[in-house]
Amino acid sequence: MRRVNVVAAALLLAGLVWALPALSQEDMKTVPNAAFGTPQRSAAVFQHDLHNEKAKLDDCGACHHGDDGGKPDPASPTPGQPCAECHPVDAKGKTPLMRAFHRQCVGCHHDSGKGPLTCGECHT
Amino acid sequence: MRELYEFAVGPMAWAAFGVFLIGSVIRLISMYSLARKKDGPFLSYMSWRFGLRSILNWLIPFNAQGWKENPLVCVTTFVFHLGLILVPLFLLGHVVLWDQYWGFSYPTLPEQAADIFTIAVIVACLVFAWRRATNRTLRFVTTGQDWLVLLIAFLPFLTGFLASQHVGPPLVMTTLHVLSGELMLMAIPFTRLSHMIFGLFSRAYMGSEFGGVRHAKDW
Numbered sequence: 001m002r003r004v005n006v007v008a009a010a011l012l013l014a015g016l017v018w019a020l021p022a023l024s025q026e027d028m029k030t031v032p033n034a035a036f037g038t039p040q041r042s043a044a045v046f047q048h049d050l051h052n053e054k055a056k057l058d059d060c061g062a063c064h065h066g067d068d069g070g071k072p073d074p075a076s077p078t079p080g081q082p083c084a085e086c087h088p089v090d091a092k093g094k095t096p097l098m099r100a101f102h103r104q105c106v107g108c109h110h111d112s113g114k115g116p117l118t119c120g121e122c123h124t
Numbered sequence: 125m126r127e128l129y130e131f132a133v134g135p136m137a138w139a140a141f142g143v144f145l146i147g148s149v150i151r152l153i154s155m156y157s158l159a160r161k162k163d164g165p166f167l168s169y170m171s172w173r174f175g176l177r178s179i180l181n182w183l184i185p186f187n188a189q190g191w192k193e194n195p196l197v198c199v200t201t202f203v204f205h206l207g208l209i210l211v212p213l214f215l216l217g218h219v220v221l222w223d224q225y226w227g228f229s230y231p232t233l234p235e236q237a238a239d240i241f242t243i244a245v246i247v248a249c250l251v252f253a254w255r256r257a258t259n260r261t262l263r264f265v266t267t268g269q270d271w272l273v274l275l276i277a278f279l280p281f282l283t284g285f286l287a288s289q290h291v292g293p294p295l296v297m298t299t300l301h302v303l304s305g306e307l308m309l310m311a312i313p314f315t316r317l318s319h320m321i322f323g324l325f326s327r328a329y330m331g332s333e334f335g336g337v338r339h340a341k342d343w
Contacts (some may be wrong), residue, residue, distance in 0.1 A: 040216055040235045049183055100223040110130070117129060118293030119217050 031105075035084040035097055044105070044122035055114070063104060070094075125295050132302040133221075141308035147313030148321045149240035149295070155322065166329065169336040179324060181343040188343035196251070204248035209239035209276065212305070213240075219317020242285045249278040273315050 030043035051057070059074065066076030067086060087100040095103070107123065108116030116122050159166065182188050202301070212218060216232040223229040223275035233241070252274055256266050282300035286292060312320050334342035 033164065098220070099223050099227065099229075102220060106224065114128070116295075117126070118294050119220075119286070119296035120290050124290065 004047075031101060035082075035089055040081055041119070041123040044101070046105075053113075061123075062108075084122070125299060129295060129299040129302070131304065132299055134302070136306055138310045143314055144146025144309040147310070148318075151313045151318060152321060166333070169332050171332045175328030176331075176333045177335060178342050179327045181341075182327060190343075194220060198291070200248045200251045203210070203244045204252070207245035207248070207281075210282075211238055211241050211245065211281070215284075239288070241282055241283075242288075244287065245281045246278070256287050269316060273311065274319050276304075276308050276311050276315070277314070280308055284338065 015081055017061050028046065028048040030101070032048045033039045033043040056094045057063075060079040061074035061077030064077050064079040064081070065072040065074045067073060068076075083100060084097050087097045091097070105115075106117060109117055126185045185198055185202050186192055196200045210233060214231070214233045215238050216235060219229050234239075241301070253271075256262055256270065256274070280301060283297055283304050287294060287297040287301050291297065308317070311317050334340050
């Protein structure tokens with residue numbers, strides 16, 4: 001019985017080690033840019049948890065917003081859903097991925113008076 | 125610095141484009157009325173055919189006599205103007221701003237090509253400066269404004285290149301870049317940089333007179 005407990009505890013620990021970073025995005029260092037194919041600039045530096053701690057962001061919907069008839073809706077958060085799903089790289093008549101990223105990041109930095117504004121501050 | 129950057133990409137950008145566009149229109153109208161007053165008859169021999177013929181012939185490297193006699197000036201001038209037009213309009217970092225603020229975009233230069241054109245413009249400016257300083261004939265006709273406009277054209281490319289290569293603090297370098305670009309835009313209508321708006325008309329005027337009146341080439 002004791003052996004079973006030890007194995008169960010070990011499995012649980014291993015599972016946590018694997019799952020926690022995935023849930024907390026602690027290992028995220030840059031904005032995912034795979035959708036762009038061969039991007040010309042380096043991926044924008046972005047440490048998810050550190051950023052949100054500094055920016056005092058608890059509400060996922062602030063960035064992972066939902067859709068309200070073509071307008072961003074922060075009230076229906078969509079964490080875990082890749083941005084490119086609603087914002088394809090070539091979104092004719094909608095907001096394409098690059099514009100969505102730039103407006104989301106720079107727009108908020110502009111409005112809040114904090115955070116990087118120029119190309120070289122994120123694309124290092 | 126943050127406030128200065130926000131000012132440069134906000135109200136100052138509107139002012140710079142406004143001064144450039146409205147200033148250019150005013151300069152074109154006033155130059156046209158001055159030309160009519162001082163040399164009215166030129167309107168009768170202005171010709172699309174001779175005008176465009178002259179423009180086209182001067183646009184071919186080593187075609188005009190002036191280009192043949194000065195190969196260095198020919199190469200430098202073509203490279204300089206090509207970069208001066210292509211890089212500001214088709215640089216990725218510039219089109220991204222149209223996209224971000226206005227929601228439209230268009231094809232851009234590959235970053236490497238933009239780097240090469242930018243370095244070429246910087247080198248061309250140095251060649252121009254070296255000629256102005258060392259060529260006796262050129263020195264005789266050079267005024268302070270010639271140095272000033274060379275500096276005004278040089279600065280946006282130097283600061284833009286440094287910012288793109290991450291030399292110095294990005295916010296400071298980008299702010300200097302935006303401000304120097306705006307200085308250049310505003311200087312275009314009111315300095316010798318106005319050949320950007322008058323150049324083709326001057327060439328067409330010369331071509332029309334040489335073609336239609338003197339029956340000679342002007343290239």
